[in-house]
Amino acid sequence: MKKIHIIGLGLLGGSFGLALKKAKPEIKFTGFDLDPKNLEDALALGIIDEAKTELEEDIDVVVLATPANSLGDLLLSTLDQIGPKTLVIDFGSTKENLCKAVANHPKRAQYLAGHPIAGTEYSGPKAAKADLLDKKVFIICEMELTDVHLKGMAYDILEALNMKLRFMEAEEHDRHLAFVSHLSHVSSFMLGKTVLDKMEDEKNIFDMAGSGFASTVRLAKSSPAMWAPIMEENKKNMLEALSLYISNLSKFRDKIIADDYEGLSSEMQKINKIGDILDLGK
Amino acid sequence: MKKIHIIGLGLLGGSFGLALKKAKPEIKFTGFDLDPKNLEDALALGIIDEAKTELEEDIDVVVLATPANSLGDLLLSTLDQIGPKTLVIDFGSTKENLCKAVANHPKRAQYLAGHPIAGTEYSGPKAAKADLLDKKVFIICEMELTDVHLKGMAYDILEALNMKLRFMEAEEHDRHLAFVSHLSHVSSFMLGKTVLDKMEDEKNIFDMAGSGFASTVRLAKSSPAMWAPIMEENKKNMLEALSLYISNLSKFRDKIIADDYEGLSSEMQKINKIGDILDLGK
Incomplete structure:
Protein backbone atom coordinates (compact mmCIF):
# COMPACT_ATOMS: atom_id res chain seq x y z
CA MET A 1 0.00 0.00 0.00
CA LYS A 2 1.56 3.27 -1.11
CA LYS A 3 -1.08 5.87 -1.78
CA ILE A 4 -4.25 6.82 0.06
CA HIS A 5 -6.60 9.62 -0.92
CA ILE A 6 -9.05 11.11 1.59
CA ILE A 7 -12.06 13.13 0.45
CA GLY A 8 -13.51 15.10 3.35
CA LEU A 9 -10.83 16.21 5.83
CA GLY A 10 -12.98 16.79 8.90
CA LEU A 11 -12.97 15.06 12.27
CA LEU A 12 -13.19 11.50 10.94
CA GLY A 13 -11.21 11.82 7.72
CA GLY A 14 -8.56 13.81 9.59
CA SER A 15 -8.29 11.39 12.51
CA PHE A 16 -8.02 8.49 10.06
CA GLY A 17 -5.14 10.23 8.25
CA LEU A 18 -3.26 11.09 11.43
CA ALA A 19 -3.59 7.58 12.85
CA LEU A 20 -2.67 5.67 9.71
CA LYS A 21 0.30 7.92 9.04
CA LYS A 22 1.64 7.01 12.45
CA ALA A 23 1.08 3.29 11.88
CA LYS A 24 2.29 3.19 8.26
CA PRO A 25 4.68 6.09 7.65
CA GLU A 26 5.57 4.76 4.20
CA ILE A 27 2.17 5.68 2.77
CA LYS A 28 1.68 8.93 0.87
CA PHE A 29 -1.56 10.74 1.70
CA THR A 30 -3.37 13.01 -0.70
CA GLY A 31 -6.79 14.51 -0.17
CA PHE A 32 -9.42 17.09 -0.84
CA ASP A 33 -12.08 19.10 0.96
CA LEU A 34 -14.68 21.41 -0.58
CA LEU A 71 -21.91 10.35 -0.18
CA GLY A 72 -24.26 8.80 -2.77
CA ASP A 73 -23.22 11.01 -5.69
CA LEU A 74 -19.61 11.14 -4.52
CA LEU A 75 -19.34 7.36 -4.31
CA LEU A 76 -20.74 6.83 -7.81
CA SER A 77 -18.49 9.45 -9.41
CA THR A 78 -15.46 8.13 -7.52
CA LEU A 79 -16.09 4.57 -8.72
CA ASP A 80 -16.43 5.93 -12.27
CA GLN A 81 -12.96 7.48 -12.07
CA ILE A 82 -10.80 4.87 -10.34
CA GLY A 83 -8.58 2.24 -11.89
CA PRO A 84 -9.18 -1.52 -11.47
CA LYS A 85 -6.96 -1.96 -8.38
CA THR A 86 -8.33 0.83 -6.20
CA LEU A 87 -10.60 0.28 -3.20
CA VAL A 88 -13.17 2.90 -2.11
CA ILE A 89 -14.25 2.97 1.56
CA ASP A 90 -16.80 5.35 2.98
CA PHE A 91 -17.21 6.41 6.63
CA GLY A 92 -20.87 7.44 6.46
CA SER A 93 -23.19 7.13 9.47
CA THR A 94 -25.94 5.63 7.28
CA LYS A 95 -25.53 2.71 4.92
CA GLU A 96 -28.84 1.58 3.39
CA ASN A 97 -29.34 4.30 0.73
CA LEU A 98 -25.67 4.12 -0.17
CA CYS A 99 -25.64 0.36 -0.68
CA LYS A 100 -28.79 0.60 -2.78
CA ALA A 101 -27.35 3.43 -4.91
CA VAL A 102 -24.24 1.44 -5.73
CA ALA A 103 -25.89 -1.99 -6.08
CA ASN A 104 -25.79 -2.10 -9.87
CA HIS A 105 -22.56 -0.21 -10.44
CA PRO A 106 -20.09 -2.25 -12.55
CA LYS A 107 -17.38 -1.55 -9.95
CA ARG A 108 -19.50 -2.51 -6.92
CA ALA A 109 -16.83 -5.02 -5.85
CA GLN A 110 -14.35 -2.17 -5.43
CA TYR A 111 -16.45 -0.57 -2.69
CA LEU A 112 -16.47 -1.33 1.03
CA ALA A 113 -19.37 0.12 3.05
CA GLY A 114 -17.89 1.11 6.40
CA HIS A 115 -18.77 3.05 9.53
CA PRO A 116 -16.28 3.80 12.30
CA ILE A 117 -18.19 4.20 15.59
CA ALA A 118 -16.21 7.17 16.82
CA GLY A 119 -16.62 10.87 17.07
CA THR A 120 -16.79 13.83 19.39
CA GLU A 121 -19.11 16.82 19.49
CA TYR A 122 -16.47 18.83 17.62
CA SER A 123 -15.78 18.94 13.89
CA GLY A 124 -13.20 19.94 11.30
CA PRO A 125 -9.55 18.91 10.82
CA LYS A 126 -8.46 20.80 13.94
CA ALA A 127 -10.67 18.50 16.03
CA ALA A 128 -9.00 15.41 14.52
CA LYS A 129 -7.01 13.20 16.90
CA ALA A 130 -4.64 10.35 16.10
CA ASP A 131 -6.25 8.16 18.77
CA LEU A 132 -9.92 8.81 17.95
CA LEU A 133 -10.34 5.48 16.14
CA ASP A 134 -8.14 3.43 18.47
CA LYS A 135 -9.95 0.36 19.86
CA LYS A 136 -13.25 1.55 18.38
CA VAL A 137 -15.72 -0.57 16.42
CA PHE A 138 -15.71 -0.44 12.61
CA ILE A 139 -18.93 -1.75 11.09
CA ILE A 140 -18.81 -3.25 7.60
CA CYS A 141 -22.01 -3.79 5.64
CA GLU A 142 -22.55 -6.19 2.70
CA MET A 143 -18.99 -7.43 3.16
CA GLU A 144 -19.62 -10.34 0.77
CA LEU A 145 -20.03 -7.90 -2.14
CA THR A 146 -16.48 -6.52 -1.88
CA ASP A 147 -13.62 -8.11 -3.84
CA VAL A 148 -11.60 -10.47 -1.62
CA HIS A 149 -8.22 -9.00 -2.48
CA LEU A 150 -9.32 -5.39 -1.94
CA LYS A 151 -11.05 -6.39 1.29
CA GLY A 152 -7.71 -7.78 2.52
CA MET A 153 -6.20 -4.33 2.07
CA ALA A 154 -9.02 -2.81 4.13
CA TYR A 155 -8.43 -5.35 6.91
CA ASP A 156 -4.73 -4.43 6.94
CA ILE A 157 -5.61 -0.79 7.45
CA LEU A 158 -8.20 -1.46 10.15
CA GLU A 159 -5.81 -3.76 11.99
CA ALA A 160 -3.08 -1.11 11.85
CA LEU A 161 -5.61 1.31 13.37
CA ASN A 162 -6.41 -1.17 16.13
CA MET A 163 -10.11 -1.22 15.27
CA LYS A 164 -12.61 -3.99 16.05
CA LEU A 165 -14.61 -5.28 13.08
CA ARG A 166 -18.35 -5.99 13.14
CA PHE A 167 -20.45 -7.14 10.21
CA MET A 168 -24.11 -6.50 9.51
CA GLU A 169 -26.67 -5.78 6.84
CA ALA A 170 -27.09 -2.16 5.76
CA GLU A 171 -30.76 -2.06 6.74
CA GLU A 172 -29.98 -3.49 10.20
CA HIS A 173 -27.11 -1.03 10.63
CA ASP A 174 -29.29 2.01 9.96
CA ARG A 175 -32.10 0.79 12.22
CA HIS A 176 -29.76 0.13 15.15
CA LEU A 177 -27.80 3.33 14.70
CA ALA A 178 -31.01 5.35 14.71
CA PHE A 179 -31.63 4.10 18.25
CA VAL A 180 -28.13 3.92 19.66
CA SER A 181 -26.60 7.03 18.14
CA HIS A 182 -28.85 9.27 16.08
CA LEU A 183 -31.67 9.44 18.67
CA SER A 184 -29.16 10.48 21.38
CA HIS A 185 -28.27 13.51 19.30
CA VAL A 186 -31.88 14.58 18.84
CA SER A 187 -32.68 14.04 22.53
CA SER A 188 -29.66 16.16 23.42
CA PHE A 189 -30.41 18.95 20.92
CA MET A 190 -34.02 19.18 22.08
CA LEU A 191 -32.96 19.20 25.73
CA GLY A 192 -30.69 22.12 24.94
CA LYS A 193 -33.52 23.89 23.10
CA THR A 194 -36.02 23.34 25.92
CA VAL A 195 -33.64 24.82 28.47
CA LEU A 196 -32.60 27.74 26.24
CA ASP A 197 -36.23 28.58 25.41
CA LYS A 198 -37.25 28.59 29.04
CA MET A 199 -34.35 30.24 30.80
CA GLU A 200 -33.55 33.68 29.53
CA ASP A 201 -30.79 34.17 32.04
CA GLU A 202 -27.78 32.25 30.77
CA LYS A 203 -25.87 32.80 33.99
CA ASN A 204 -28.56 30.78 35.74
CA ILE A 205 -28.24 27.88 33.32
CA PHE A 206 -24.55 27.71 33.88
CA ASP A 207 -24.72 28.09 37.66
CA MET A 208 -27.37 25.51 38.25
CA ALA A 209 -26.36 22.96 35.67
CA GLY A 210 -24.65 20.06 37.39
CA SER A 211 -22.41 17.69 35.54
CA GLY A 212 -25.48 15.60 34.74
CA PHE A 213 -26.95 18.28 32.50
CA ALA A 214 -23.58 18.92 30.89
CA SER A 215 -23.16 15.30 29.87
CA THR A 216 -26.75 14.90 28.68
CA VAL A 217 -26.62 18.05 26.57
CA ARG A 218 -23.06 17.59 25.29
CA LEU A 219 -24.13 16.29 21.88
CA ALA A 220 -26.10 19.50 21.29
CA LYS A 221 -22.74 21.05 20.42
CA SER A 222 -22.52 18.75 17.38
CA SER A 223 -22.27 20.03 13.83
CA PRO A 224 -25.62 20.65 12.06
CA ALA A 225 -23.77 20.19 8.75
CA MET A 226 -23.17 16.58 9.74
CA TRP A 227 -26.43 15.83 11.57
CA ALA A 228 -29.17 17.30 9.38
CA PRO A 229 -27.98 15.03 6.50
CA ILE A 230 -28.04 11.99 8.79
CA MET A 231 -31.69 12.75 9.64
CA GLU A 232 -32.36 12.95 5.91
CA GLU A 233 -30.58 9.72 5.03
CA ASN A 234 -32.04 7.76 7.95
CA LYS A 235 -35.51 9.30 7.80
CA LYS A 236 -37.59 6.13 8.16
CA ASN A 237 -35.70 4.80 11.20
CA MET A 238 -35.39 8.22 12.83
CA LEU A 239 -39.14 8.68 12.67
CA GLU A 240 -39.66 5.32 14.33
CA ALA A 241 -37.07 5.97 17.04
CA LEU A 242 -38.40 9.46 17.73
CA SER A 243 -41.99 8.25 17.93
CA LEU A 244 -41.10 5.54 20.44
CA TYR A 245 -39.06 8.02 22.46
CA ILE A 246 -41.89 10.58 22.51
CA SER A 247 -44.35 7.84 23.46
CA ASN A 248 -42.14 6.71 26.37
CA LEU A 249 -41.79 10.29 27.59
CA SER A 250 -45.56 10.78 27.37
CA LYS A 251 -46.19 7.63 29.39
CA PHE A 252 -43.69 8.80 32.00
CA ARG A 253 -45.53 12.13 32.15
CA ASP A 254 -48.85 10.29 32.53
CA LYS A 255 -47.45 8.42 35.53
CA ILE A 256 -46.49 11.73 37.18
CA ILE A 257 -49.97 13.12 36.45
CA ALA A 258 -51.49 10.00 38.08
CA ASP A 259 -49.10 10.30 41.06
CA ASP A 260 -47.90 6.77 40.29
CA TYR A 261 -44.43 7.16 41.78
CA GLU A 262 -44.11 3.47 42.56
CA GLY A 263 -44.70 2.77 38.89
CA LEU A 264 -42.06 5.35 37.96
CA SER A 265 -39.62 3.88 40.42
CA SER A 266 -40.01 0.30 39.22
CA GLU A 267 -39.67 1.46 35.61
CA MET A 268 -36.47 3.36 36.40
CA GLN A 269 -35.14 0.31 38.22
CA LYS A 270 -35.50 -1.78 35.05
CA ILE A 271 -33.74 0.87 32.98
CA ASN A 272 -30.80 0.96 35.43
CA LYS A 273 -29.71 -2.20 33.62
CA ILE A 274 -28.34 -0.02 30.82
CA GLY A 275 -25.44 0.73 33.16
CA ASP A 276 -24.36 -2.91 33.23
CA ILE A 277 -24.59 -3.13 29.46
CA LEU A 278 -22.43 -0.06 28.92
CA ASP A 279 -19.97 -1.20 31.57
CA LEU A 280 -19.29 -4.27 29.39
CA GLY A 281 -16.96 -1.98 27.52
CA LYS A 282 -14.83 -1.07 30.51
CA MET B 1 -18.44 24.28 65.99
CA LYS B 2 -17.97 20.94 67.67
CA LYS B 3 -20.72 18.54 66.75
CA ILE B 4 -22.45 17.81 63.45
CA HIS B 5 -25.16 15.22 62.95
CA ILE B 6 -25.95 13.88 59.45
CA ILE B 7 -29.24 12.12 58.72
CA GLY B 8 -29.02 10.22 55.44
CA LEU B 9 -25.54 8.87 54.79
CA GLY B 10 -25.69 8.36 51.04
CA LEU B 11 -23.73 10.03 48.25
CA LEU B 12 -24.37 13.63 49.35
CA GLY B 13 -24.48 13.21 53.13
CA GLY B 14 -21.39 11.00 52.94
CA SER B 15 -19.42 13.34 50.69
CA PHE B 16 -20.30 16.25 52.98
CA GLY B 17 -19.01 14.34 56.01
CA LEU B 18 -15.76 13.27 54.33
CA ALA B 19 -15.02 16.77 53.05
CA LEU B 20 -15.81 18.66 56.24
CA LYS B 21 -13.85 16.19 58.34
CA LYS B 22 -10.80 16.95 56.24
CA ALA B 23 -11.32 20.70 56.51
CA LYS B 24 -12.25 20.77 60.22
CA PRO B 25 -10.80 17.71 61.94
CA GLU B 26 -11.82 19.04 65.36
CA ILE B 27 -15.52 18.41 64.69
CA LYS B 28 -17.20 15.24 65.93
CA PHE B 29 -19.60 13.67 63.44
CA THR B 30 -22.58 11.60 64.43
CA GLY B 31 -25.26 10.36 62.08
CA PHE B 32 -28.02 7.99 61.16
CA ASP B 33 -29.41 6.16 58.14
CA LEU B 34 -32.59 4.08 57.98
CA LEU B 71 -37.61 15.66 53.99
CA GLY B 72 -40.86 17.42 54.93
CA ASP B 73 -41.74 15.21 57.89
CA LEU B 74 -38.10 14.77 58.86
CA LEU B 75 -37.49 18.52 58.92
CA LEU B 76 -40.52 19.22 61.12
CA SER B 77 -39.70 16.46 63.61
CA THR B 78 -36.04 17.52 63.70
CA LEU B 79 -36.96 21.13 64.46
CA ASP B 80 -39.27 19.87 67.21
CA GLN B 81 -36.37 18.06 68.89
CA ILE B 82 -33.44 20.47 68.68
CA GLY B 83 -32.24 22.94 71.25
CA PRO B 84 -32.22 26.72 70.66
CA LYS B 85 -28.65 26.94 69.29
CA THR B 86 -28.83 24.22 66.65
CA LEU B 87 -29.04 24.88 62.90
CA VAL B 88 -30.78 22.45 60.53
CA ILE B 89 -29.71 22.40 56.87
CA ASP B 90 -31.26 20.18 54.22
CA PHE B 91 -29.69 19.09 50.92
CA GLY B 92 -32.91 18.33 49.03
CA SER B 93 -33.22 18.78 45.27
CA THR B 94 -36.58 20.53 45.66
CA LYS B 95 -37.30 23.44 47.94
CA GLU B 96 -40.82 24.85 47.45
CA ASN B 97 -42.87 22.24 49.36
CA LEU B 98 -40.29 22.14 52.11
CA CYS B 99 -40.24 25.90 52.64
CA LYS B 100 -44.06 25.94 52.70
CA ALA B 101 -44.21 23.07 55.19
CA VAL B 102 -41.88 24.83 57.60
CA ALA B 103 -43.20 28.37 57.10
CA ASN B 104 -45.19 28.53 60.34
CA HIS B 105 -42.94 26.42 62.51
CA PRO B 106 -41.87 28.31 65.68
CA LYS B 107 -38.24 27.35 64.96
CA ARG B 108 -38.30 28.40 61.26
CA ALA B 109 -35.30 30.70 61.89
CA GLN B 110 -33.20 27.65 62.81
CA TYR B 111 -33.59 26.16 59.33
CA LEU B 112 -31.52 26.86 56.21
CA ALA B 113 -32.96 25.60 52.90
CA GLY B 114 -29.98 24.43 50.86
CA HIS B 115 -29.17 22.50 47.70
CA PRO B 116 -25.64 21.52 46.71
CA ILE B 117 -25.48 21.19 42.90
CA ALA B 118 -23.38 18.09 42.87
CA GLY B 119 -23.88 14.40 42.34
CA THR B 120 -22.99 11.43 40.23
CA GLU B 121 -25.10 8.62 38.81
CA TYR B 122 -24.04 6.44 41.77
CA SER B 123 -25.49 6.36 45.27
CA GLY B 124 -24.81 5.21 48.84
CA PRO B 125 -21.93 5.98 51.23
CA LYS B 126 -19.48 3.94 49.15
CA ALA B 127 -20.03 6.36 46.27
CA ALA B 128 -19.21 9.35 48.51
CA LYS B 129 -16.10 11.36 47.65
CA ALA B 130 -14.34 14.04 49.68
CA ASP B 131 -14.06 16.27 46.60
CA LEU B 132 -17.62 15.93 45.30
CA LEU B 133 -18.71 19.31 46.67
CA ASP B 134 -15.45 21.14 45.97
CA LYS B 135 -15.98 24.33 43.89
CA LYS B 136 -19.64 23.41 43.31
CA VAL B 137 -22.61 25.76 43.67
CA PHE B 138 -24.68 25.69 46.87
CA ILE B 139 -28.11 27.28 46.43
CA ILE B 140 -29.78 28.82 49.47
CA CYS B 141 -33.49 29.65 49.40
CA GLU B 142 -35.34 32.14 51.63
CA MET B 143 -32.02 33.09 53.22
CA GLU B 144 -33.63 36.08 54.97
CA LEU B 145 -35.72 33.73 57.11
CA THR B 146 -32.74 32.09 58.79
CA ASP B 147 -31.29 33.50 62.02
CA VAL B 148 -28.22 35.64 61.32
CA HIS B 149 -25.97 33.93 63.84
CA LEU B 150 -26.87 30.41 62.70
CA LYS B 151 -26.49 31.47 59.07
CA GLY B 152 -22.94 32.57 59.88
CA MET B 153 -22.17 29.02 60.98
CA ALA B 154 -23.52 27.70 57.68
CA TYR B 155 -21.32 30.13 55.73
CA ASP B 156 -18.29 28.95 57.71
CA ILE B 157 -19.01 25.37 56.70
CA LEU B 158 -19.66 26.20 53.05
CA GLU B 159 -16.50 28.26 52.86
CA ALA B 160 -14.50 25.43 54.38
CA LEU B 161 -15.96 23.17 51.68
CA ASN B 162 -14.93 25.65 48.99
CA MET B 163 -18.49 25.99 47.70
CA LYS B 164 -19.95 28.93 45.75
CA LEU B 165 -23.15 30.43 47.20
CA ARG B 166 -26.17 31.42 45.12
CA PHE B 167 -29.44 32.77 46.49
CA MET B 168 -32.93 32.42 45.07
CA GLU B 169 -36.57 31.97 45.92
CA ALA B 170 -37.79 28.41 46.51
CA GLU B 171 -40.32 28.57 43.69
CA GLU B 172 -37.70 29.87 41.25
CA HIS B 173 -35.25 27.18 42.38
CA ASP B 174 -37.66 24.34 41.69
CA ARG B 175 -38.71 25.72 38.31
CA HIS B 176 -35.13 26.15 37.12
CA LEU B 177 -33.96 22.83 38.49
CA ALA B 178 -36.80 21.05 36.68
CA PHE B 179 -35.31 22.26 33.40
CA VAL B 180 -31.60 22.15 34.10
CA SER B 181 -31.38 18.97 36.14
CA HIS B 182 -34.55 16.94 36.58
CA LEU B 183 -35.52 16.94 32.90
CA SER B 184 -32.04 15.66 31.96
CA HIS B 185 -32.65 12.62 34.10
CA VAL B 186 -36.00 11.84 32.52
CA SER B 187 -34.64 12.35 29.00
CA SER B 188 -31.79 9.99 29.83
CA PHE B 189 -33.98 7.33 31.46
CA MET B 190 -36.40 7.35 28.53
CA LEU B 191 -33.54 7.17 26.04
CA GLY B 192 -32.30 4.08 27.87
CA LYS B 193 -35.79 2.58 27.84
CA THR B 194 -36.33 3.26 24.13
CA VAL B 195 -33.07 1.55 23.25
CA LEU B 196 -33.62 -1.39 25.62
CA ASP B 197 -37.19 -1.93 24.34
CA LYS B 198 -36.09 -1.95 20.73
CA MET B 199 -32.84 -3.86 20.77
CA GLU B 200 -33.10 -7.33 22.19
CA ASP B 201 -29.46 -8.08 21.58
CA GLU B 202 -27.49 -6.36 24.33
CA LYS B 203 -24.20 -7.12 22.65
CA ASN B 204 -25.35 -4.94 19.76
CA ILE B 205 -26.17 -2.03 22.02
CA PHE B 206 -22.76 -2.12 23.55
CA ASP B 207 -20.88 -2.60 20.27
CA MET B 208 -22.61 0.16 18.40
CA ALA B 209 -22.93 2.68 21.16
CA GLY B 210 -20.37 5.42 20.69
CA SER B 211 -19.30 7.64 23.51
CA GLY B 212 -22.15 9.98 22.57
CA PHE B 213 -24.79 7.47 23.59
CA ALA B 214 -22.89 6.60 26.75
CA SER B 215 -22.78 10.22 27.93
CA THR B 216 -26.42 10.92 27.00
CA VAL B 217 -27.69 7.82 28.77
CA ARG B 218 -25.36 8.03 31.79
CA LEU B 219 -28.00 9.47 34.11
CA ALA B 220 -30.22 6.44 33.46
CA LYS B 221 -27.98 4.65 35.96
CA SER B 222 -29.25 6.99 38.71
CA SER B 223 -31.06 5.77 41.80
CA PRO B 224 -34.88 5.46 41.45
CA ALA B 225 -35.08 5.83 45.25
CA MET B 226 -33.77 9.35 44.82
CA TRP B 227 -35.44 10.33 41.54
CA ALA B 228 -39.04 9.12 41.86
CA PRO B 229 -39.42 11.33 44.99
CA ILE B 230 -38.00 14.31 43.10
CA MET B 231 -40.66 13.83 40.40
CA GLU B 232 -43.26 13.76 43.17
CA GLU B 233 -41.99 16.87 44.95
CA ASN B 234 -41.49 18.85 41.75
CA LYS B 235 -44.61 17.60 39.97
CA LYS B 236 -45.91 20.92 38.61
CA ASN B 237 -42.58 22.03 37.11
CA MET B 238 -41.70 18.56 35.83
CA LEU B 239 -44.98 18.39 33.93
CA GLU B 240 -44.25 21.75 32.33
CA ALA B 241 -40.67 20.84 31.43
CA LEU B 242 -41.68 17.45 30.05
CA SER B 243 -44.50 18.95 27.97
CA LEU B 244 -42.19 21.51 26.40
CA TYR B 245 -39.57 18.83 25.75
CA ILE B 246 -42.11 16.51 24.13
CA SER B 247 -43.45 19.40 22.07
CA ASN B 248 -39.95 20.30 20.83
CA LEU B 249 -39.26 16.67 19.92
CA SER B 250 -42.58 16.48 18.05
CA LYS B 251 -41.78 19.62 16.06
CA PHE B 252 -38.37 18.20 15.21
CA ARG B 253 -40.08 15.02 14.01
CA ASP B 254 -42.52 17.09 11.94
CA LYS B 255 -39.58 18.78 10.20
CA ILE B 256 -38.15 15.37 9.27
CA ILE B 257 -41.56 14.27 7.97
CA ALA B 258 -41.71 17.44 5.85
CA ASP B 259 -38.12 16.90 4.62
CA ASP B 260 -37.27 20.34 6.00
CA TYR B 261 -33.58 19.66 6.59
CA GLU B 262 -32.62 23.30 6.18
CA GLY B 263 -35.04 24.12 8.98
CA LEU B 264 -33.52 21.37 11.14
CA SER B 265 -30.04 22.59 10.41
CA SER B 266 -30.73 26.22 11.29
CA GLU B 267 -32.48 25.13 14.48
CA MET B 268 -29.52 22.96 15.51
CA GLN B 269 -27.20 25.87 14.76
CA LYS B 270 -29.06 28.06 17.27
CA ILE B 271 -28.90 25.32 19.92
CA ASN B 272 -25.12 24.94 19.45
CA LYS B 273 -24.94 28.07 21.62
CA ILE B 274 -25.47 25.85 24.68
CA GLY B 275 -21.83 24.82 24.25
CA ASP B 276 -20.62 28.38 24.86
CA ILE B 277 -22.83 28.69 27.93
CA LEU B 278 -21.53 25.49 29.48
CA ASP B 279 -17.96 26.39 28.61
CA LEU B 280 -18.33 29.42 30.89
CA GLY B 281 -17.59 27.00 33.67
CA LYS B 282 -14.25 25.86 32.30
Missing part, protein backbone atom coordinates in the same frame (compact mmCIF):
# COMPACT_ATOMS: atom_id res chain seq x y z
CA ASP A 35 -13.96 23.90 2.20
CA PRO A 36 -10.63 25.66 1.38
CA LYS A 37 -10.02 26.35 5.09
CA ASN A 38 -10.31 22.65 5.94
CA LEU A 39 -7.94 21.79 3.11
CA GLU A 40 -5.42 24.35 4.31
CA ASP A 41 -5.67 23.16 7.94
CA ALA A 42 -5.32 19.51 6.91
CA LEU A 43 -2.10 20.32 5.05
CA ALA A 44 -0.76 22.40 7.94
CA LEU A 45 -1.58 19.66 10.45
CA GLY A 46 0.10 17.02 8.29
CA ILE A 47 -3.11 15.03 7.81
CA ILE A 48 -2.33 14.89 4.09
CA ASP A 49 0.94 15.45 2.25
CA GLU A 50 -0.60 16.99 -0.83
CA ALA A 51 -3.93 18.42 -1.96
CA LYS A 52 -5.32 16.83 -5.13
CA THR A 53 -8.62 17.09 -6.93
CA GLU A 54 -8.03 14.33 -9.47
CA LEU A 55 -7.76 10.67 -8.63
CA GLU A 56 -4.53 9.12 -9.85
CA GLU A 57 -4.64 5.69 -11.43
CA ASP A 58 -2.31 4.11 -8.82
CA ILE A 59 -4.13 5.14 -5.64
CA ASP A 60 -4.63 2.10 -3.42
CA VAL A 61 -7.50 3.37 -1.31
CA VAL A 62 -9.90 6.30 -1.57
CA VAL A 63 -11.64 7.18 1.69
CA LEU A 64 -14.90 9.14 1.54
CA ALA A 65 -15.58 11.07 4.77
CA THR A 66 -18.06 13.77 3.77
CA PRO A 67 -21.58 14.46 5.18
CA ALA A 68 -24.04 11.57 4.81
CA ASN A 69 -26.24 13.14 2.14
CA SER A 70 -23.30 13.88 -0.18
CA ASP B 35 -30.68 1.49 55.95
CA PRO B 36 -28.47 -0.49 58.42
CA LYS B 37 -26.01 -1.31 55.62
CA ASN B 38 -25.51 2.39 54.85
CA LEU B 39 -24.98 3.11 58.53
CA GLU B 40 -22.42 0.34 58.81
CA ASP B 41 -20.59 1.49 55.66
CA ALA B 42 -20.57 5.12 56.82
CA LEU B 43 -18.94 4.09 60.09
CA ALA B 44 -16.42 1.87 58.34
CA LEU B 45 -15.55 4.61 55.84
CA GLY B 46 -15.12 7.15 58.65
CA ILE B 47 -17.90 9.39 57.36
CA ILE B 48 -19.25 9.55 60.92
CA ASP B 49 -17.56 8.78 64.21
CA GLU B 50 -20.63 7.40 65.92
CA ALA B 51 -24.15 6.25 65.04
CA LYS B 52 -26.90 8.03 66.98
CA THR B 53 -30.67 8.07 66.69
CA GLU B 54 -31.35 10.80 69.21
CA LEU B 55 -30.40 14.42 68.75
CA GLU B 56 -28.23 15.72 71.57
CA GLU B 57 -28.93 19.19 72.93
CA ASP B 58 -25.46 20.53 72.02
CA ILE B 59 -25.34 19.60 68.35
CA ASP B 60 -24.31 22.62 66.29
CA VAL B 61 -25.65 21.53 62.92
CA VAL B 62 -28.03 18.80 61.78
CA VAL B 63 -27.77 17.99 58.06
CA LEU B 64 -30.72 16.29 56.37
CA ALA B 65 -29.69 14.37 53.25
CA THR B 66 -32.51 11.88 52.67
CA PRO B 67 -34.74 11.43 49.57
CA ALA B 68 -36.78 14.50 48.63
CA ASN B 69 -40.19 13.16 49.63
CA SER B 70 -39.03 12.24 53.16
